[in-house]
Amino acid sequence: MVDEGVRPDRFVLPKVYKACAELKDYGVGKEVYDYMLDIGFEGNHWVKRRDFSKALKCINDMKVRGVFPDRVTWNSIIAGYAHDGQLKEAQKCFMEMSRSEGLEANVVSWTALITGHEQNGFSAQALNIFKKMVITGIKPNSVTIASVVSACSNLSLSRYGKEIHGYCIKKDVLDSDFSVANSLLDFYSKCQSLDVARLKFSKIKRKDLVSWNAMLAGYAIRGSREDAVKLLQEMELQGIEPNTITWNGLIMGFTQYGDGKAGLAFFYMMREMATCPNRPTISGALAVCGQLQDMKLGKEIHSYVIRNKIELSTGVGSALISMYSACGSLKLACSVFNELPIKDVVIWHSIIAACA
Structure with a gap:
């Protein structure tokens, strides 16, 4: 099952542990546990439902009754807070767990913090946490690496991303991991190393939509229209349908490159395929209109x-x-500004730039 790339869920793993117990095979059981940590599998359903008040109440009830939360419980709370963007609360729980006797943070604890910061737009902080993790001697798993590589992509840290790729190659298990492969593909596409991205793309045996989207976005950022069209045709032959993220990457990528006409062509292509645009699509299409000074379409x-x-x-x-x-x-720009119910710093910057 694992060789086929299928990720085990919370129903499968307990049965595998039971099988190891019946066979009295501690070695295999330990390997399964290590694998579970590598794929970042450790959680609690109340936290996944964002029901923090109920989860925390349970922890307090446990303490009152003399039962103290273990590492799995703490990790569930840390991961829930971090994923929800409540990063200060996540760090507070992380520190409280670390102060508990015999409950030092493990790879899941650190990865929860790293992933939470990266997913909520704090890529630099995510990398700093990763550095601290490495200094403490904790080895990263595939989820850690995928998040850190993504942070490098967001910050355009080409050298640092390549160093992490080198580490993955030394640890062959990481380099062949699906999520790591996709994050590296996205990294090389965004950091304008298309040849490396193509090579990485060709080596991914079971490409999912994330793989195709990363490669297409890479072509768009470099202005390679013909390559993007060919890849879309190849996707069609493979029976893979582009989604909104596919088109957004193409529209915004070509606009960023300065080829508004190509961005507009992919916008029309998206509409022909009856794919509904979302807010990033609309923002990208409006950027194209501004670049081409096409107020009618705008x-x-x-x-x-x-x-x-x-x-x-x-x-x-x-x-x-x-x-x-x-x-x-x-x-008309001022008219839009006056209609906006909430004016944050980005909106103010936009109207100031318009007036200037």
């Missing part, structure tokens, strides 16, 4: 936003302001 997209009652969030609102400004209509 107004059509604005009308689509109004008709479908799409919330004028920071991304869409700032994109509308920038689009109207780029098309020479400061009046």
Whole structure:
């Protein structure tokens, strides 16, 4: 099952442990446990449901009755807080667990903090936590590596990402891991090492949509339109349908490169395939309109936003302001600004830039 790349769930692992117990095979049982830690499997359903009050109440009840939470319980709470973006609470629980006798943090504890920071936009902090983890002598698992590589991609830390890839190659189990392979593919695509990205892509035996999307986004960022079209055709032959993330990567990637026409072509292609745009799609399409100074299409997209009652969030609102400004209509840019119910620092920057 594992060789086929199928991840065991909470129903499978207990049965495997039971089999090891019946066979009195401690060695295999320990290997299964190590594998469980490697794939980051350790959790609690109350926390996954974001029911922190109930989870924490249980911990307090345990303490009152003289039963103290073990490492698995603490890790569940840390992971839940971190994933939910409550990073201070996660770190507080991490420190409290570490102060408990015999409950030093393990790879799951550290990885929960690293992943939480990376997923919530604090990539630099995620890397700092990773450094501390390595200094303490804790070996990373595949989930740790995938998060750290993603942080390197976000910060464009090419050298650091390559060093981590070198570490993965030395630990062959990590280099062949599916999530690690996808994160490295995304890293090399974003850091403009397309040749390495292509090589990495070709070596992934069971490519999922994440793999295809990462490669397509890499082509878009480098302005390789023909390669992107060929890869989309190859996806179609493989029976893999592009999703909203696929199109967003293409639209925003080509716009970032400066090829607004290509971005617009993929936007139309997306609409032809009846894929519903989300807020990042709309922001990307508006950026294209601004780049091409196509206010007619920009107004059509604005009308689509109004008709479908799409919330004028920071991304869409700032994109509308920038689009109207780029098309020479400061009046309409100010009109959008005045309509926005919430004006954060990004919105203010957009209107200041428009006026300037």
